[in-house]
Structure formats: C-alpha cells, structure tokens
Amino acid sequence: MLEARHITKQFSGHLALKDVDIEVPAGSVFGLLGPNGAGKTTLIRIINRITAPDKGELFLNGHPLSQDDVLKIGYLPEERGLYKKMKVGEQAVYLAQLKGMNKTDANKRLKEWFEKFDILPWWNRKVEELSKGMQQKIQFIVTVMHRPQLLIFDEPFSGFDPINVNLLKDEILNLRDQGATVIFSTHNMASVEELCDHIALIDHAEKILDGKVADIKEAFKENVWEVVYMSSVTPIEKVIPRDFSVIRSIAVNGHTQTRIALPKGASPNQLLKWVIAEFEVTGFTEVLPTMNDIFISQVNRKKNRHE
Amino acid sequence: MNKISIIIKREYLSRVRKKSFIIMTLLGPVLMASIWVIPLYLASLSDEKKTIEVVDETGIFAPKFKNTKEFTFVPVEVDIQTAKSNFYLSGDYALLYIPQTQLSLPTTGTLYSKHQPSLDVKSYIREVMKKEVERMKLEASGLQPDLLKSIKTGIKINTIKIDDKGNEEKSFTEISMVLGIFSGIIIYMFIFMFAAQVMRGVIEEKTSRIVEIIVSSVRPFQLMMGKIIGVALVGLTQFLLWVFLTLVIVTGFQLSFAGGETLTGQEKLYVESSKLYNEDQLSEFSEKLNQEDDLNIQLLEAVRSVNYAEMIGAFLFFFLAGYLLYAALFAAIGSAVDSEADTQQFMLPITIPLILSLVMSQYIITNPDGPVAFWLSMIPFTSPVIMMMRIPFGVPYYQLIASMAILILAFLGATWLAGKIYRTGILMYGKKVSYREIWKWLKYN
Numbered sequence: 001m002l003e004a005r006h007i008t009k010q011f012s013g014h015l016a017l018k019d020v021d022i023e024v025p026a027g028s029v030f031g032l033l034g035p036n037g038a039g040k041t042t043l044i045r046i047i048n049r050i051t052a053p054d055k056g057e058l059f060l061n062g063h064p065l066s067q068d069d070v071l072k073i074g075y076l077p078e079e080r081g082l083y084k085k086m087k088v089g090e091q092a093v094y095l096a097q098l099k100g101m102n103k104t105d106a107n108k109r110l111k112e113w114f115e116k117f118d119i120l121p122w123w124n125r126k127v128e129e130l131s132k133g134m135q136q137k138i139q140f141i142v143t144v145m146h147r148p149q150l151l152i153f154d155e156p157f158s159g160f161d162p163i164n165v166n167l168l169k170d171e172i173l174n175l176r177d178q179g180a181t182v183i184f185s186t187h188n189m190a191s192v193e194e195l196c197d198h199i200a201l202i203d204h205a206e207k208i209l210d211g212k213v214a215d216i217k218e219a220f221k222e223n224v225w226e227v228v229y230m231s232s233v234t235p236i237e238k239v240i241p242r243d244f245s246v247i248r249s250i251a252v253n254g255h256t257q258t259r260i261a262l263p264k265g266a267s268p269n270q271l272l273k274w275v276i277a278e279f280e281v282t283g284f285t286e287v288l289p290t291m292n293d294i295f296i297s298q299v300n301r302k303k304n305r306h307e
Numbered sequence: 308m309n310k311i312s313i314i315i316k317r318e319y320l321s322r323v324r325k326k327s328f329i330i331m332t333l334l335g336p337v338l339m340a341s342i343w344v345i346p347l348y349l350a351s352l353s354d355e356k357k358t359i360e361v362v363d364e365t366g367i368f369a370p371k372f373k374n375t376k377e378f379t380f381v382p383v384e385v386d387i388q389t390a391k392s393n394f395y396l397s398g399d400y401a402l403l404y405i406p407q408t409q410l411s412l413p414t415t416g417t418l419y420s421k422h423q424p425s426l427d428v429k430s431y432i433r434e435v436m437k438k439e440v441e442r443m444k445l446e447a448s449g450l451q452p453d454l455l456k457s458i459k460t461g462i463k464i465n466t467i468k469i470d471d472k473g474n475e476e477k478s479f480t481e482i483s484m485v486l487g488i489f490s491g492i493i494i495y496m497f498i499f500m501f502a503a504q505v506m507r508g509v510i511e512e513k514t515s516r517i518v519e520i521i522v523s524s525v526r527p528f529q530l531m532m533g534k535i536i537g538v539a540l541v542g543l544t545q546f547l548l549w550v551f552l553t554l555v556i557v558t559g560f561q562l563s564f565a566g567g568e569t570l571t572g573q574e575k576l577y578v579e580s581s582k583l584y585n586e587d588q589l590s591e592f593s594e595k596l597n598q599e600d601d602l603n604i605q606l607l608e609a610v611r612s613v614n615y616a617e618m619i620g621a622f623l624f625f626f627l628a629g630y631l632l633y634a635a636l637f638a639a640i641g642s643a644v645d646s647e648a649d650t651q652q653f654m655l656p657i658t659i660p661l662i663l664s665l666v667m668s669q670y671i672i673t674n675p676d677g678p679v680a681f682w683l684s685m686i687p688f689t690s691p692v693i694m695m696m697r698i699p700f701g702v703p704y705y706q707l708i709a710s711m712a713i714l715i716l717a718f719l720g721a722t723w724l725a726g727k728i729y730r731t732g733i734l735m736y737g738k739k740v741s742y743r744e745i746w747k748w749l750k751y752n
Contacts, residue, residue, distance in 0.1 A: 011751070012744070012747040045734070048523045050519070050522050050523060050527075050734070051734075067526070070523060070524060071524070073523070075519075075520070075523040076520075077516075077519035077520060077523070079516045079519055079736055080516050080517070080519065080520055081515040081516030081517045081520075082515065082517050082520075083321075083511075083512075083515060083517055084515055085321075086321065094313070094317055095520065095521070095524070097313045098310055098313060098314075098521065098524040098525055099524050100524075139520070142520070143520075
C-alpha cells in the first residue's frame with residue numbers, strides 16, 4: 001500500500017530521519033512507534049507531503065506519491081484544532097471541500113457521521129461553544145469523511161475520555177474492515193497491542209525494528225512460561241533445577257501463578273513433568289513479551305550502544 | 308486552483324460577515340462625509356456676528372475698521388477702565404484698546420477677550436493698523452498715497468504644465484497637496500489595516516492548531532495565497548463601499564441641506580482650505596470680495612482639473628500591489644510567532660519604511676519631483692504611499708511604469724520568500740523564533 005524508501009530529513013542542528021524504510025501493507029493497522037522526538041511526526045508529515053524529504057521516495061500503491069494523492073489520505077495530526085469562531089457544520093463542509101468533495105455530498109455524508117456520533121444538534125453552533133470531546137469527534141469525522149484509502153492518526157487518543165477512546169477504536173477497526181489502511185502513531189503501547197498488526201519502531205531518527213506484531217513477539221520471546229497450580233506449602237523452587245529461575249510468583253484465590261525463565265534449549269515439557277509430579281496444575285502457557293517491554297528494551301539498548 | 312478559490316471564499320465571507328467589518332463599513336463613510344459636511348454645517352451656523360468694541364485714544368484707527376461678515380466694530384467713547392468693566396458685563400466678543408502715544412506713531416494695540424481670539428481677527432486688526440500707519444508715514448515723507456496705490460501691482464502667476472506632446476494644462480498646487488496627502492494617508496491606512504488582518508489570520512490558524520489539518524489537504528502556499536487574496540477582496544469591498552456610501556451621504560446632505568448652492572460640498576471644502584494658503588489675499592479686505600469670486604472659479608477649475616480616473620486607477624494599483632507586498636511579509640511574520648505579542652521584533656523593520664513615507668509626506672508634497680521623492684517612489688516599501696502623494700502633481704509615465712514594475716517584482720519576490728518561511732513557520736509550535744532561525748528555514752526543502 002504505502003512504501004517509504006530511504007527517507008532522510010535534516011533540520012538545522014539535527015537529523016530528524018536517517019535513511020528510514022517502512023512498508024505499510026494494505027488493509028493493516030500499522031503502528032508507528034517511538035519515544036518523543038524520535039521523528040515520527042516528521043515522517044508522517046512527509047507522507048502527507050506537508051514537508052519534503054531531503055532524500056528518499058514514497059510510493060502509494062506502487063506509484064510515486066504525488067500531490068493529488070493527498071486526497072486519498074486522511075490525516076489527524078497530533079496538534080489539531082478548528083476555527084473557533086466558525087460554525088461547526090460550515091467548517092466541516094469547508095474542510096471536506098478542501099479534500100475534493102463537492103458541497104452536496106459533503107453535507108449529506110457529514111450529517112450521517114454527526115448523527116452517528118450524536119452531535120448533529122451542534123451543526124449550527126460555533127466551535128468555541130463545544131466541549132473538547134465534541135471538538136475531537138468533529139476532528140475525527142473530518143479526517144475520515146472523504147473515505148480515504150490511507151488513514152493516518154497521530155496520537156489519536158490523547159485527551160479523549162475512555163468512552164470516546166472505545167468509540168474511536170471501534171470506528172478505526174470498522175474503517176479497516178471496509179478496506180482502509182491505517183497508520184497509527186503513538187506511544188500508548190496498550191492500544192498498540194489492541195489494534196496494530198504491524199509496527200515500526202523509530203528512535204533517534206532511525207528505524208530500529210519493524211514487522212508483524214506476532215513475528216516480533218515471537219522473535220523477542222525468552223522462553224518464559226507461566227504455570228498455574230493449586231497453592232501448596234512446598235515452594236516450587238524445590239522441584240525444579242537451579243538454572244530454571246522463578247521470575248515472580250503470585251497467589252490468587254488458592255491458585256499460584258508462577259513465571260519461570262527456562263535456560264537456553266530447555267524444553268517446557270520437562271518443566272511441566274517436574275511440576276505436575278508435585279502440584280495440581282491448572283494452567284500452563286508461554287509468556288510472550290508485551291510491546292511495552294520490547295519498546296523499552298529496544299530503546300534502552302540503542303541508548304546504551306550510543307553511550 | 309479550485310482549492311485556492313474555496314479558501315478565498317472562506318476568508319472573504321468569514322470577514323465580511325463580522326460585526327466589526329459591518330460597523331467599520333458604515334462608520335467610515337460617516338466620518339469621511341463629516342469632513343465635508345461639518346464645515347459646511349458650521350459655516351451655516353456662524354452667521355451670528357461678533358462685536359468688537361474699540362477704544363481708540365489716538366482717534367486715527369477707529370473709523371478705519373470696517374465691519375466684515377463676521378465682525379462688527381463698535382467705537383466706544385469712554386476711557387479704558389470704564390470700557391473694560393463695561394466689556395465684562397456685555398456679551399461682546401472682544402475689546403480692542405489702542406493707547407495714545409506721545410512721540411512716535413502708535414503701533415501697538417491690546418485685544419481683551421473672554422476667549423482666545425481667532426487668528427483672523429488679530430491679523431485683520433494688524434493689517435488695518437499697519438496700512439493706516441504706513442499711509443501716515445508716506446504722507447509725512449511727502450509721497451501721495453494715490454501714487455503708491457498706482458504703483459502697487461497685483462501679480463498673479465498662472466501655473467501651466469506642458470506635457471511631452473505640448474498640451475497645456477493648468478496646475479493647482481494647493482489642490483495637489485491636499486489630494487496627495489489625503490491619498491497617501493488612505494493608502495497607508497489600507498495597507499496597514501489589511502496586511503495586519505492577514506497576519507492575525509495566520510496567527511489564529513496557528514494557535515487554534517487547525518493549520519496542520521488544512522495543509523494536509525492543500526499546499527501551505529495555496530493557504531497563504533488564498534488568505535492574502537481573500538483579505539484583499541475584503542479591502543476592495545470596503546474601499547468601494549466607502550467611496551459609494553460617502554458619495555451617497557454627501558449628495559444626500561447637499562440635496563436636503565445646501566439646496567441650490569452651486570458649489571458642491573467638496574468644492575466648498577477647497578474654498579475653506581485654500582484660505583489658509585492665501586492669507587495675503589485675505590488681508591486685502593476691499594479686494595477680497597472680487598477675489599473670492601475669482602478664487603471660486605479657479606477652484607472649480609482646479610477641482611475639475613484633477614484626473615480622477617488616473618487617481619483612482621493608481622490608487623487601486625498601488626493599494627493592491629503594496630498590500631500584496633506587505634501582506635506576504637506579514638503572513639511570514641504571523642507564521643513565525645505564537646502570539647500577536649511576539650510580532651513586534653519582526654514588524655518593526657518592515658513597517659519603518661511605511662511609517663517613514665508618511666512622516667516624509669510634508670517634504671514630498673513641497674518637492675514632489677526632487678530626488679528624495681523620486682527614489683522613495685521607486686523603493687517598493689515606500690513607493691505605494693509616496694507615489695500616491697506625487698501623482699496629483701503629475702508623474703512622468705516612465706517613472707510610474709518603473710515604480711509599478713519594481714513593486715510587482717518586489718511582491719513576487721516577497722511572496723516567494725514568505726512562502727518558504729510560512730511553510731516551516733506554521734508547524735513550529737511553542738518556539739521563540741529568531742532571525743537566524745528564519746534564515747535557516749529559507750534553506751529547507
């Protein structure tokens with residue numbers, strides 16, 4: 001769907017992006033992750049043709065990205081707002097027209113969205129009279145109303161209350177199901193776990209990790225297993241060898257959940273055999289790293305390498 | 308292209324629908340019309356004559372004071388102390404006291420009044436006394452006053468411009484001065500007012516954070532140009548409405564109030580204002596009436612001699628081009644700052660030439676063809692105001708064209724430059740920007 005090749009961008013004094021490649025598959029929800037100041041927003045602005053890269057190319061559906069393609073993109077920036085003195089409906093129609101829609105279509109489709117989000121009664125009010133939550137709903141609507149193939153959300157959930165966050169998440173997944181591709185920039189890892197199937201991690205202007213979420217987790221798993229058993233007076237350390245280390249152990253309602261890191265090459269079957277011999281086992285699963293863990297470990301690793 | 312027109316439409320409509328625009332549009336013509344109408348109205352009020360009491364101990368001058376339209380002179384035959392105490396009780400305007408002198412001819416008078424006396428009355432009294440004393444001196448020296456009268460000659464200089472083709476045209480310096488200053492001030496006001504509106508619009512978009520949403524649909528340059536053009540149309544709308552409404556008010560006033568007078572309000576104004584420039588004529592009271600008629604004819608001729616088509620055409624051009632130049636720069640400033648308070652350091656160097664050209668106005672109109680006027684009307688930052696001041700005096704076409712061409716080039720350059728600053732500036736939030744920083748932005752892709 002979208003490919004960025006060797007994107008480099010230099011600002012006075014610092015390098016914002018250094019030879020970044022990303023590939024966003026069609027129909028995916030693509031997470032663009034990274035700490036503050038890593039270069040995510042710059043990359044997004046380059047995709048939206050707001051900023052021009054110093055080097056590198058962008059392709060949309062295999063063709064070099066052109067100015068007309070911005071009509072196929074819907075972008076919700078992190079720094080977003082509306083004309084405060086302008087009427088809500090009029091303003092939404094104006095923004096729709098700038099995205100190439102004609103007035104009648106824009107009116108019709110906007111009214112449907114307003115209905116859906118319960119803000120139709122505010123159509124003729126000025127933006128400054130609206131609550132922040134309502135303004136954000138309008139910003140979301142104007143991002144998606146022209147049915148873009150590619151949706152880009154930069155920190156979409158910041159400032160939303162939990163109910164609206166869920167509403168938005170549902171709509172984002174809905175749009176993906178209807179065929180849109182979504183790029184999603186955030187450092188809220190919980191929503192990444194929930195929504196994204198692909199990610200790229202950018203730190204200090206460089207991409208340090210990318211791929212399918214499942215593959216990445218697979219690659220970063222460390223042979224940690226969680227065993228759940230009926231609590232007993234015997235400590236679990238008694239039944240397993242020294243090199244099987246217990247990471248943590250919690251007892252809840254008579255069940256003990258224990259995470260054990262296995263040494264390299266050790267088989268989980270062996271572990272299970274030892275545990276089953278002594279305890280009443282009710283659960284046994286592999287523990288995959290969270291995106292949060294991977295994020296932190298990767299960013300720190302890079303930092304240590306730099307130092 | 309289509310997108311620019313959508314932006315222009317929004318910028319235009321959102322401004323002309325504002326209450327402040329409507330109020331300004333209605334108030335402007337009322338103010339302008341009042342400049343014409345109030346003097347007319349006041350002139351019609353001041354029919355009431357003011358009485359000036361004269362205590363002339365010399366007995367020479369009292370009969371010489373002739374009553375004028377405004378003043379009646381009443382000789383009083385009492386001593387000054389009594390006259391003074393009587394004067395305070397009376398409703399009279401002033402008390403003139405000319406004391407007796409022993410050795411020399413009397414050359415001083417004292418004017419007592421309850422309010423600051425007008426310059427007119429002072430100069431009239433001075434003139435009458437001077438003439439009388441001069442006459443007496445002449446007689447004493449043995450010269451006949453009649454002889455002097457026949458020697459005294461009124462010289463009138465008719466100024467006639469000859470253009471390249473040898474066509475002759477009467478020129479009227481005073482009218483040109485008034486028109487020059489007036490149009491210079493108006494163009495300065497318009498450029499400043501509307502360029503500042505562009506800047507405020509840019510700052511509004513930046514602080515409300517809508518700008519990034521918009522530039523994801525249109526190029527920053529389109530947004531900037533759309534705003535500049537939209538505001539320009541607002542300016543033109545306001546200007547044309549002002550001209551139209553002012554004419555309506557002035558005409559309406561004349562029809563209802565001034566009735567059958569031959570002079571229009573405007574021409575009357577020139578009569579009034581020309582008095583300032585013709586104080587010599589004013590003092591010669593006996594000749595004044597004749598001259599006033601003559602003056603009126605001259606003024607009518609003068610008012611008609613102004614090439615209004617050229618004036619309005621030039622005004623529209625210099626307003627638009629000057630505005631485009633300044634609006635582009637103001638847009639760049641707006642994009643670089645976070646609030647209006649931060650604009651000062653960038654505004655100053657850009658507005659100084661504009662203010663300077665207004666400060667220079669007095670000098671320009673007294674020497675409209677001098678080198679200073681010439682160069683200032685070539686420099687694009689000052690040329691809109693200075694050129695408008697020069698045009699009523701007549702500017703050679705090659706200069707006019709050169710000035711216009713330079714101005715067009717300047718605004719194209721400024722727009723290009725501003726576009727580069729704007730593009731980077733609008734996305735810089737919460738950063739104090741310096742000139743060095745802006746210089747770097749110019750080099751970004």
